[in-house]
Amino acid sequence: MDTSHLSNVTFAELGLHPKLLKAVQDLGFEKCTPIQAKTLPLLLKGQNVAGQGQTGTGKTIAFLLGIMNDMLKLPEIEGRRPNEPRSLIMAPTRELAVQIAKDAVQLAKYAKFKIRVVYGGEDYEKQRLSLEKGVDILIGTTGRLIDYYKQHAYGLEAIDSVVLDEADRMFDLGFIKDIRYLFRRMPPANDRLNLLFSATLSHRVQELAYEQMHNPQHIQVQATQVTAKKIREALFYPSREEALPLLVGLMQRLQPERSIVFTNTKRAAEHVWACLKGNDIAAEMLTGDVHQKKRLRLLGELENNKVNVLVCTDVAARGLHIDGVTHVFNFHLPDDPEDYVHRIGRTARAGAEGDAVSFAGEDFAMNLTAIEKYIDHELPKLDIKPEYMAELKPSAPIQQKRRHPSQRRGGKPKGQKRS
Structure with missing residues (x-):
């Protein structure tokens, strides 16, 4: 196995909760990737992080371990209802939400957290009922998260931590209003752990970090090289x-x-x-x-x-x-x-x-x-x-044929006004 992309920092030396460390070891992880080595010590101390790193560098494992360790360390809010998650993770796409949930289930193997994932395109009622059965970590796309929130399927009063993943993509897809809607209904930024991760920390992403996070620590890994070396x-x-x-x-x-x-x-x-x-x-x-x-x-x-x-x-x-x-x-x-x-x-x-x-x-x-x-x-x-x-x-097509002007949408040649 190629380990040249790993740091010299081991998960065992970070001070992770034993339940999380055991799950990490079961997955065969010994050494941290550079972004894990830089962010996890901060997250384990309760420091907010806005992190940038190449895709595939282990950002998901970093923020999942950070929020899970925080949840294991902090006592639950007294009177928390089953449908009030302690952590909320927002993702721009259904595929990413599903993958984060898959990783979360593996890391929560011994911590026994209830992981729920919600997104559009799937059975609406089935996902809503899963929230009523109880949720500790809620992962989802912003549209479906807001939909269920307005239906009172879950509440945000007990949020201890929040993660915004692929923040630059959130801007690209026009989700920034949805993000602000959810942030405004959580406990204040200084009363929760805040994590923002993005492949590119553009000016608008950094503005969002300072707007919605409390004194975030910026972490950049391999910032001088945009594409992976290998x-x-x-x-x-x-x-x-x-x-x-x-x-x-x-x-x-x-x-x-x-x-x-x-x-x-x-x-x-x-x-x-x-x-x-x-x-x-x-x-x-x-x-x-x-x-x-x-x-x-x-x-x-x-x-x-x-x-x-x-x-x-x-x-x-x-x-x-x-x-x-x-x-x-x-x-x-x-x-x-x-x-x-x-x-x-x-x-x-x-x-x-x-x-x-x-x-x-x-x-x-x-x-x-x-x-x-x-x-x-x-x-x-x-x-x-x-x-x-x-x-x-x-029988196989050779080239994509161009449409005749009369076949374009509207049935008129390009440049000709509709009557």
């Missing part, structure tokens, strides 16, 4: 006609055990997925309108090697914790440079190595300059060699 990046310049044969050819040559292909649109994702399937590559597709149960099933199939490739839009760029992703393919360069970092961060997690291959196609090549400026290095450019190109099966 990701091998590469860039090709394919034409529209070359993009799919190149992708299939690279898949056939590299034989990735577990990979993710990102596109900028659902339509392109459908096109890429159909091409991969048509050329005997075990692929599935994950876009924003996929039902939650199917979404979780697809992620499970990738983790269990029932499929080798997941074709995604940016709904999956953050919040997905899938171990063992060896390759990420950017079929389109993203419009937001930060999304490039989050996409390729799906590989090379927890010290492993990985490859990120990007296509600067005709439609999105203009995004390259901003991406390279943001990551502070140029992507290595590779020539498209004939041996990289696959000969696609006749």
Whole structure:
């Protein structure tokens, strides 16, 4: 096992509650990652933390241990009702909320905390009833959290700690009003443990930290390098006609055990997925309108090697914790440079190595300059060699056809006003 990404600080020397330390040891963790080594000593002393670190560096374990240790150390509020959680964790996506809950259950193995997770797209009544049965740690997306709060399914009067995960993504998705709504209904900031974690601590995220937290300690890990060191990046310049044969050819040559292909649109994702399937590559597709149960099933199939490739839009760029992703393919360069970092961060997690291959196609090549400026290095450019190109099966689509102006939404050519 590669341990070069770990610090010299062990979990045993931190002073964790014995119930938590035993759970950590059961998971096989001995040494902390750098962000765990820097944040946990502060959290165990009750210090508020606004932390920045690369995706896959162990932020989730850090804040879960911090809040659980706090809950074990502090006495419960007298008269606390079963549906009043002691800790609230807000996440931007359903997938991230589910993953945090999964990790929380493992760490609470001996502490016996009641972990509940709520998010849209699932049985509303079932989730509401789970809160009535009792909750110690409540994890969820802000929309569903507010919905249940207004329905009096749970209360915020007994909150000892609050976590805001992927804070920058919360801004991107427009959840900032929801966050402030929930913060205003909790005990004051100086009467709770406050944790904010983000891959990027932008100015607006730092403003939120000072607004909603009490004297937070800023922790940055690997701030000088935006992308993980062990990701091998590469860039090709394919034409529209070359993009799919190149992708299939690279898949056939590299034989990735577990990979993710990102596109900028659902339509392109459908096109890429159909091409991969048509050329005997075990692929599935994950876009924003996929039902939650199917979404979780697809992620499970990738983790269990029932499929080798997941074709995604940016709904999956953050919040997905899938171990063992060896390759990420950017079929389109993203419009937001930060999304490039989050996409390729799906590989090379927890010290492993990985490859990120990007296509600067005709439609999105203009995004390259901003991406390279943001990551502070140029992507290595590779020539498209004939041996990289696959000969696609006749039934498989070769290129995404452009719609005739009369087929555009509204039925009018671009630039022509509607009557």
